[in-house]
Amino acid sequence: MKLLDIANRYYLITLVLVFLIGSLGAYYVLKSIINHEFNEKLYAEQAQLVYELRNFENLQRTYYLNIGDVIELEETTTDPKIAPTLKDTVMYDQYEKKELPFRQLTFSDRINDQYYIVKISKSLLPNLDLIQGVSEIMIGLAIVLMLSLGFLNQWIFQKLWSPFHLVIQQLQDFQITQPKTLKLEASNVDEFNQLGQVLDEMITKNIKDYRNLKEYTENTSHEIQTPLAIIKNKAEILLQEPLNEHQLTEVSKIYEAATRLARLKEGLSLLTKIENNQYVKTSKIDLKPFITSKLAAFEELLE
Numbered sequence: 001m002k003l004l005d006i007a008n009r010y011y012l013i014t015l016v017l018v019f020l021i022g023s024l025g026a027y028y029v030l031k032s033i034i035n036h037e038f039n040e041k042l043y044a045e046q047a048q049l050v051y052e053l054r055n056f057e058n059l060q061r062t063y064y065l066n067i068g069d070v071i072e073l074e075e076t077t078t079d080p081k082i083a084p085t086l087k088d089t090v091m092y093d094q095y096e097k098k099e100l101p102f103r104q105l106t107f108s109d110r111i112n113d114q115y116y117i118v119k120i121s122k123s124l125l126p127n128l129d130l131i132q133g134v135s136e137i138m139i140g141l142a143i144v145l146m147l148s149l150g151f152l153n154q155w156i157f158q159k160l161w162s163p164f165h166l167v168i169q170q171l172q173d174f175q176i177t178q179p180k181t182l183k184l185e186a187s188n189v190d191e192f193n194q195l196g197q198v199l200d201e202m203i204t205k206n207i208k209d210y211r212n213l214k215e216y217t218e219n220t221s222h223e224i225q226t227p228l229a230i231i232k233n234k235a236e237i238l239l240q241e242p243l244n245e246h247q248l249t250e251v252s253k254i255y256e257a258a259t260r261l262a263r264l265k266e267g268l269s270l271l272t273k274i275e276n277n278q279y280v281k282t283s284k285i286d287l288k289p290f291i292t293s294k295l296a297a298f299e300e301l302l303e
Helices: 003-055 125-160 162-173 190-239 245-275 287-297
Strands: 062-064 070-076 085-093 098-111 114-123
Touching: 003 070, 003 098, 003 114, 003 125, 085 114, 098 125, 125 162, 162 190, 190 245
Parallel strands: none
Antiparallel strands: 062 070, 070 114, 085 098, 098 114
16 A cells, blocks of 8 residues: 555544544534523523513413514412423424424413413524534535645645655666666655665665675686686596596596586576576576476486
């Protein structure tokens, strides 16, 4: 997974968490503020209603202060002693033609020598509309913020990380058999400049070590090849001389040892070239025929 995708994932998770926590906090704060305003209005309407009932003779069981606000009066013979109590309830709204949430204040009072239970209800529909509007605005802002941060992060990633991508591309194309020094771009990021400096020093040292090793291997191969050729040549000459059986056996051992050492030298040289990737052109081969031919040469020995 790319670094940009990982960063965007963490940004998205963080934004979602912050948005959820902020939305819940804003919801409860907004609801608390609105409920406080509703409570103040209900208490003010309580005082106004009690004043009007005490000063006007005509009473009705149900009053409408405005659309959606309901006042209910219930006569009682005894004092119910109900302290002012606030609660949320659901009532049928004749204007909206459906049940809606209401904030209700219930209390009892004595008016003109008559006890009443009074219920003042105010519709919470404006509250719901306000919360819905605020929620839609917050969701829209969250989406815009996420998209803006995503594009901004992508632009910053491409702009700031271009020296890093250049170094990675050069490292992918780097070959020890054809060494090239890194072409580094100046960056405002100290970490990228430090990374480029360290890589340049490391590659320079590796190139130097490779050349020294290659030179040592070539010199060693050349130095070993000459004595081995001399030993094999002298052994071949001695094998042509009239020798007794013991001398012939010893010379044969010398010749065989020199031959094995020459093969070992060739094998080591081949492995060195393979490890150093000196064979640029590669191709797939079928090892089965090769192994079969080699096993055939050892069948007589195995029998």
